[in-house]
Amino acid sequence: xxxxxxxxxxxxxxxxxxxxxxxxxxxxxxxxxxxxxxxxxxxxxxxxxxxxxxxxxxxxxxxxxxxxxxxxxxxxxxxxxxxxxxxxxxxxxxxxxxxxxxxxxxxxxxxxxxxxxxxxxxxxxxxxxxxxxxxxxxxxxxxxxxxxxxxxxxxxxxxxxxxxxxxxxxxxxxxxxxxxxxxxxxxxxxxxxxxxxxxxxxxxx
Numbered sequence: 233x234x235x236x237x238x239x240x241x242x243x244x245x246x247x248x249x250x251x252x253x254x255x256x257x258x259x260x261x262x263x264x265x266x267x268x269x270x271x272x273x274x275x276x277x278x279x280x281x282x283x284x285x286x287x288x289x290x291x292x293x294x295x296x297x298x299x300x301x302x303x304x305x306x307x308x309x310x311x312x313x314x315x316x317x318x319x320x321x322x323x324x325x326x327x328x329x330x331x332x333x334x335x336x337x338x339x340x341x342x343x344x345x346x347x348x349x350x351x352x353x354x355x356x357x358x359x360x361x362x363x364x365x366x367x368x369x370x371x372x373x374x375x376x377x378x379x380x381x382x383x384x385x386x387x388x389x390x391x392x393x394x395x396x397x398x399x400x401x402x403x404x405x406x407x408x409x410x411x412x413x414x415x416x417x418x419x420x421x422x423x424x425x426x427x428x429x430x431x432x433x434x435x436x437x
Contacts (some may be wrong), residue, residue, distance in 0.1 A: 305334035
């Protein structure tokens with residue numbers, strides 16, 4: 233039985249290596265093509281994944297804290313720090329609670345607070361301050377944002393509204409104007425919880 237010469241053995245080894253490399257390349261290329269087809273066939277799944285990631289980020293943002301100024305008939309007026317989503321009663325409790333002559337009927341203790349706002353607790357018999365200069369009504373001391381005409385930056389000033397969500401609101405507005413405050417919940421990413429946090433800060437005109 234004849235044996236291969238060293239030159240022939242080397243040639244056979246080179247051929248085997250080439251075949252192995254070609255097979256490996258075809259295998260990798262096939263998997264990449266399959267993954268690409270999967271992405272093209274299921275773009276909605278990718279979009280849902282991105283939306284879920286964004287909502288998780290926004291949920292984490294809701295764990296932040298806000299600063300509120302409490303004045304009037306409380307025992308320790310001043311600046312208090314509260315968790316995002318806290319209400320007027322929470323701020324008052326942190327400020328030492330209501331004094332005996334506080335007129336709690338003139339304030340909404342259940343209203344949710346936003347960063348940098350002021351809560352004034354009036355004395356019984358105290359002359360009411362105009363609504364635009366106080367928080368005695370349902371709103372707060374900030375100018376409400378008209379969601380039909382506002383800018384992206386104004387939308388981003390709302391609690392829990394980031395750049396992506398602000399752009400979605402603008403895109404929705406380009407298709408149809410908002411008729412009621414509740415219409416903003418038609419925008420993807422704004423559910424009942426987020427709407428409750430911003431409804432006192434927005435208007436529709």
